[in-house]
Amino acid sequence: MQYQKIVSDFLSNQTERNLYIGQNFIRQLIQKKVAPEEVINIHKYAMEQLYPDLPEYISHSYDFLIEIMVHFGLTLKEHQSLLEQQEELRMEMNVATKIQNMILRTKIPQLKDIDIGMVSIPIRKMNGDYVHFLGDKSHVSVAVTDVVGKGVPAALCMSMVKYGLDTLECSTNAPSHILEVLNRIIEKSVDDSMFVSMFYGTYNVENGKFTYGSAGHEPALYYNSGKETFFDLESKGLLLGVMPEVKYPQYEIQLQDNDFIVMITDGATDFRKQGELDPRDVIKNIALSCRHLPAQEMCEKMYAYLKKLPDFDLEDDFTVVIFKK
Amino acid sequence: MNTKSTVEIITEWDIVAARQLGRNEAKEIGFGAVDQARITTAISELARNIYLYARAGEVAIERISEGGRVGIRITAADKGPGINNIKKVMEDGYSTSGGLGAGLPGVKRLMDTMDIQSSIEKGTIIIIEKWV
Numbered sequence: 424m425q426y427q428k429i430v431s432d433f434l435s436n437q438t439e440r441n442l443y444i445g446q447n448f449i450r451q452l453i454q455k456k457v458a459p460e461e462v463i464n465i466h467k468y469a470m471e472q473l474y475p476d477l478p479e480y481i482s483h484s485y486d487f488l489i490e491i492m493v494h495f496g497l498t499l500k501e502h503q504s505l506l507e508q509q510e511e512l513r514m515e516m517n518v519a520t521k522i523q524n525m526i527l528r529t530k531i532p533q534l535k536d537i538d539i540g541m542v543s544i545p546i547r548k549m550n551g552d553y554v555h556f557l558g559d560k561s562h563v564s565v566a567v568t569d570v571v572g573k574g575v576p577a578a579l580c581m582s583m584v585k586y587g588l589d590t591l592e593c594s595t596n597a598p599s600h601i602l603e604v605l606n607r608i609i610e611k612s613v614d615d616s617m618f619v620s621m622f623y624g625t626y627n628v629e630n631g632k633f634t635y636g637s638a639g640h641e642p643a644l645y646y647n648s649g650k651e652t653f654f655d656l657e658s659k660g661l662l663l664g665v666m667p668e669v670k671y672p673q674y675e676i677q678l679q680d681n682d683f684i685v686m687i688t689d690g691a692t693d694f695r696k697q698g699e700l701d702p703r704d705v706i707k708n709i710a711l712s713c714r715h716l717p718a719q720e721m722c723e724k725m726y727a728y729l730k731k732l733p734d735f736d737l738e739d740d741f742t743v744v745i746f747k748k
Numbered sequence: 749m750n751t752k753s754t755v756e757i758i759t760e761w762d763i764v765a766a767r768q769l770g771r772n773e774a775k776e777i778g779f780g781a782v783d784q785a786r787i788t789t790a791i792s793e794l795a796r797n798i799y800l801y802a803r804a805g806e807v808a809i810e811r812i813s814e815g816g817r818v819g820i821r822i823t824a825a826d827k828g829p830g831i832n833n834i835k836k837v838m839e840d841g842y843s844t845s846g847g848l849g850a851g852l853p854g855v856k857r858l859m860d861t862m863d864i865q866s867s868i869e870k871g872t873i874i875i876i877e878k879w880v
Contacts, residue, residue: 464782489782493789497854501840504853508840
């Protein structure tokens, strides 16, 4: 028997080489799922063959070890079975992620009158941020959402938001109406611990007006190129899903050429304040420095810059959308 | 030769008596050293469960044979609180995470078959078998 020879070699010559051969042999046994108690038994048998005069107390000590190792064997088997279950879950999770990505796939509208860019990076497999574009000949609308909560529950909630938006698509572009209806849907059907923040804006291609409303979302940044100044697009409105029958005000600004709007989720501003520097100021500065670039490149530059900041550890999904006239 | 021996489980030392009975029977039936240890461990776990959770019960051990094969059957019965959710206790990681022992999934692994009947307030019967 192979094991017997390995032990015998080691007993006559205690070299590292012989130990190494022993370890390689054990690796084979592990692959064949041989239990630890079985290994002790193999050892006991080998010893009894090699030394027919083996004292009884040595044999008994192996019996004792076999008895004790039964529990190690059980722990090992349980561990293996849990690993298999984990693998199954991982595979299911991958499929679910693919489905979610398919459901929530967003295409950035390509329009002459307005340049649109977007970057959305999930922290885990499933993105808790979602950007929804919709539009016709005269309007292009965007919903930037962030589910408070992570992982699978957030992803399920997100699908609901998407279907809500899809359903509302044909009826209206008014942000206040859309936020009101979505709030009602989410409040009714989602767990109390789940909230959604949303910034909803719609751009009128014909007159250059941008109408927006917000449900507890990070204010968007509006750059007025004439005044060379940023303005916060603030809007008071409760998070979606907290209370029924909430009213959401909407506001309107007139965009001029070279104006742009930066819409973000709080993952983008979630880095610790660097000294006196406000995260929103950091974003404004980056935006300003690359305002000559197309909207998509601006978004990418912004993510690349923030990622490099020493204090910026992405702990939340990161999303930035830019509308540029 | 199809005798059934029973040990009542009331004190912790009765667990030892059940083990002893099981080991003797397993040896006689012809199980090898490793399987003897496994069968004894399974008996030990079931008897311990009775001692810890049901206060009193019994473990019966018998030889079984079928079509030339021989094996051992252990029946652990108690009148304890019963198992609320059998599926749950058969899940890996459920009972062992609290360090309670091998748990029922472990017992099942040590044996070839396992059958649980339990009803709340009435008690639990667990039958395990292993073939040589």
